[in-house]
Amino acid sequence: MGRMVALCRRRGVPVTAQRRAVLRALAGRRDHPTAERIHAAAAARLPGMTLATVYRVLAALERLGVARRVAHDGTGARFEIAEGAHHHLVCLSCGRILDLRDPALEALALPAPRAAGFHVQEVSIQFRGLCRPCRRKQPARERRRR
Amino acid sequence: MGRMVALCRRRGVPVTAQRRAVLRALAGRRDHPTAERIHAAAAARLPGMTLATVYRVLAALERLGVARRVAHDGTGARFEIAEGAHHHLVCLSCGRILDLRDPALEALALPAPRAAGFHVQEVSIQFRGLCRPCRRKQPARERRRR
DNA sequence: TTGTATGCAAAAGGTTTGCAATGAT
DNA sequence: ATCATTGCAAACCTTTTGCATACAA
Numbered sequence: 001m002g003r004m005v006a007l008c009r010r011r012g013v014p015v016t017a018q019r020r021a022v023l024r025a026l027a028g029r030r031d032h033p034t035a036e037r038i039h040a041a042a043a044a045r046l047p048g049m050t051l052a053t054v055y056r057v058l059a060a061l062e063r064l065g066v067a068r069r070v071a072h073d074g075t076g077a078r079f080e081i082a083e084g085a086h087h088h089l090v091c092l093s094c095g096r097i098l099d100l101r102d103p104a105l106e107a108l109a110l111p112a113p114r115a116a117g118f119h120v121q122e123v124s125i126q127f128r129g130l131c132r133p134c135r136r137k138q139p140a141r142e143r144r145r146r
Numbered sequence: 147m148g149r150m151v152a153l154c155r156r157r158g159v160p161v162t163a164q165r166r167a168v169l170r171a172l173a174g175r176r177d178h179p180t181a182e183r184i185h186a187a188a189a190a191r192l193p194g195m196t197l198a199t200v201y202r203v204l205a206a207l208e209r210l211g212v213a214r215r216v217a218h219d220g221t222g223a224r225f226e227i228a229e230g231a232h233h234h235l236v237c238l239s240c241g242r243i244l245d246l247r248d249p250a251l252e253a254l255a256l257p258a259p260r261a262a263g264f265h266v267q268e269v270s271i272q273f274r275g276l277c278r279p280c281r282r283k284q285p286a287r288e289r290r291r292r
Numbered sequence: 293t294t295g296t297a298t299g300c301a302a303a304a305g306g307t308t309t310g311c312a313a314t315g316a317t
Numbered sequence: 318a319t320c321a322t323t324g325c326a327a328a329c330c331t332t333t334t335g336c337a338t339a340c341a342a
Contacts, residue, residue: 014316014321035306050324055307060322071219071236071272075332076306089264090217098264105256110271117278118235118244125256126217126270132263160296160341181331196299201332206297221307222331297340304333314323 001027007064021046022057023066032070032078032097070097071124087125093134100127147173153210167192168203169212178216178224178234178243216243217270233271239280246273 004023008015025041026033033041039054058079061067068082074095087105089098110123150169154161171187172179179187185200204225207213214228220241233251235244256269 012317012321016316016322018323048324051306052308052325053323056322069219071217073215073217073223077219089266091264092267108254108256110251110254116244117281118237118273119275119281120235120273121238121275122273124272124274126272127264127266127268128270129265129267135263135265158296158342162297162341164298194299197331198300198333199298202297294342295340296342297338299338300336302334304331306329306331308329309327311325312323313325314321316321317319 004061004064004066007066011064013060013064016057017046018042018049018053019057019060021049022054023061026061026067026079027081030099032080034076034078036076038079071126072097085122085124087127089131090126090128091131091134092128093130093137096131098131100125150207150210150212153212157210159206159210163192164188164195164199165203165206167195168200169207172207172213172225173227176245178226180222180224182222184225217272218243231268231270233273235277236272236274237277237280238274239276239283242277244277246271 001020001023004019005015008019021042022038024045025038028041029037035054035058036051038058039049039051042054043049058067058069062069065082068080070078070080070088072078072090072095078097080099084101085106087100087102089100090096091098105125147166147169150165151161154165167188168184170191171184174187181197181200181204184204185195185197188200189195204213204215208215211228214226216224216226216234218224218236218241224243226245230247231252233246233248235246236242237244251271
């Protein structure tokens with residue numbers, strides 16, 4: 001939070017109540033909420049706040065490097081606080097995205113592919129499978145659906 | 147292609163001209179096209195084909211295990227032929243997704259996280275950065291935008 | 293013949309934008 | 318005072334769906 005304020009000051013962009021609210025809504029969660037969920041949480045503290053504003057604020061926070069849009073294969077973008085490199089566990093059944101911070105993985109030296117002149121800036125690993133709740137529900141049959 | 151036909155027969159689902167067309171459009175490309183691009187390509191061979199059908203066919207191909215929806219952080223899903231495990235190079239500037247097949251990466255034993263009872267089924271690594279064309283265009287400033 | 297797939301058009305998300313008013317610095 | 322941001326509502330884009338028809342097996 002202080003981080004965002006500092007970054008805003010430095011870049012001369014206004015620190016609004018909406019930006020605080022969205023950041024707070026995002027910082028409080030570990031489940032990579034959708035814009036709509038963020039809106040719900042933020043609007044609870046700041047009634048009257050629009051979903052459109054949430055999208056604009058998220059874009060602003062991304063520009064500041066405070067928030068990040070995570071890669072997924074479902075519908076509706078997911079967001080997270082951008083702090084440190086980490087990887088994701090993605091549930092194929094419910095779409096939930098969990099953080100995975102594993103020193104062993106960080107230590108791992110991934111071969112940096114120079115394929116076709118591509119210049120790598122970030123690496124992120126996605127482990128897809130079933131989260132515990134879904135694993136219990138499904139007897140191990142059928143798969144996927146948002 | 148023969149693979150899809152065989153799978154269809156086995157499961158008793160019809161092999162239609164549209165399914166062939168979409169599969170052909172997808173098999174011919176290495177750039178993980180959006181549904182709309184696939185539609186354009188498929189409709190060239192099969193005039194009158196609808197975008198709605200492309201979506202339904204893609205869903206069917208996914209069910210058959212012939213096509214796959216790839217994770218991304220932009221708007222509009224991207225698709226690929228599902229053959230063998232491989233990883234992706236994602237361009238932060240133009241959104242292009244390139245395949246990366248690296249034996250060294252396959253050989254790499256990734257620590258399988260049993261975090262919170264999560265059951266891993268697939269692993270995919272995303273290398274994000276700039277593809278060669280974008281790297282030339284941009285003097286290394288600004289970032290992102292579909 | 294039977295059941296699924298397709299075309300068409302409409303609906304349902306999710307995300308963006310123009311404009312006037314509001315607010316931060 | 319000045320310029321970016323917000324609310325509101327409409328526009329946009331992507332994806333899904335109902336229904337009658339067409340088609341594969």
